Amino acid sequence: MYSSWAYSVAQVIIEIPYIFLEAVLFLTITYPAVNFYGSAYKKFPKWWVWGYWISPSSWSLKGLLTSQYGDIKEEIVAFGEKKALNAFLDSQYGYKYQDLPIIAIVLLAFPLVFASVFAYGIAKLNYQRR
Incomplete structure (x- = not known):
């Protein structure tokens, strides 16, 4: 039998691609809709200041x-x-x-x-x- 810890880790690993896809879709739809400036610098190096x-x-x-x-x-x-x-x-x-x-x-x-x-x-x- 699998332990609950191993099951939780596996579930998180499986969900990573879906979360990434959701983030990309959200940015693709939302940024042009609210007229945000679309540069990679503003989305990736700058956001975690x-x-x-x-x-x-x-x-x-x-x-x-x-x-x-x-x-x-x-x-x-x-x-x-x-x-x-x-x-x-x-x-x-x-x-x-x-x-x-x-x-x-x-x-x-x-x-x-x-x-x-x-x-x-x-x-x-x-x-x-x-």
């Missing part, structure tokens, strides 16, 4: 670089042109020194949210009920 904003490591890197270099006005040569270091961080990565309080709040919120979700899950979800 949200992954950057929900990643704690990206916020940590942003906070570290901004706090250490965001107020330095010494000029550096980057890509063949002279720029102040803080202007380079702003123009190249969007790291602004004024954003440090927001970065601190976000970095404090991540463990609080994860701990709250964990505590809720432990309290409310019990898979051993009979």
Whole structure:
């Protein structure tokens, strides 16, 4: 007999082509209907930028670089042109020194949210009920 885990994995694998087909059909019908701009760049590399904003490591890197270099006005040569270091961080990565309080709040919120979700899950979800 197959275990329920193996059956679930097989079911998910079988459904992948259907989900892909549904997504392609949806894009083919919806994009022209609502007059969206049809470029591959806007559909595939760009759509998952949200992954950057929900990643704690990206916020940590942003906070570290901004706090250490965001107020330095010494000029550096980057890509063949002279720029102040803080202007380079702003123009190249969007790291602004004024954003440090927001970065601190976000970095404090991540463990609080994860701990709250964990505590809720432990309290409310019990898979051993009979």
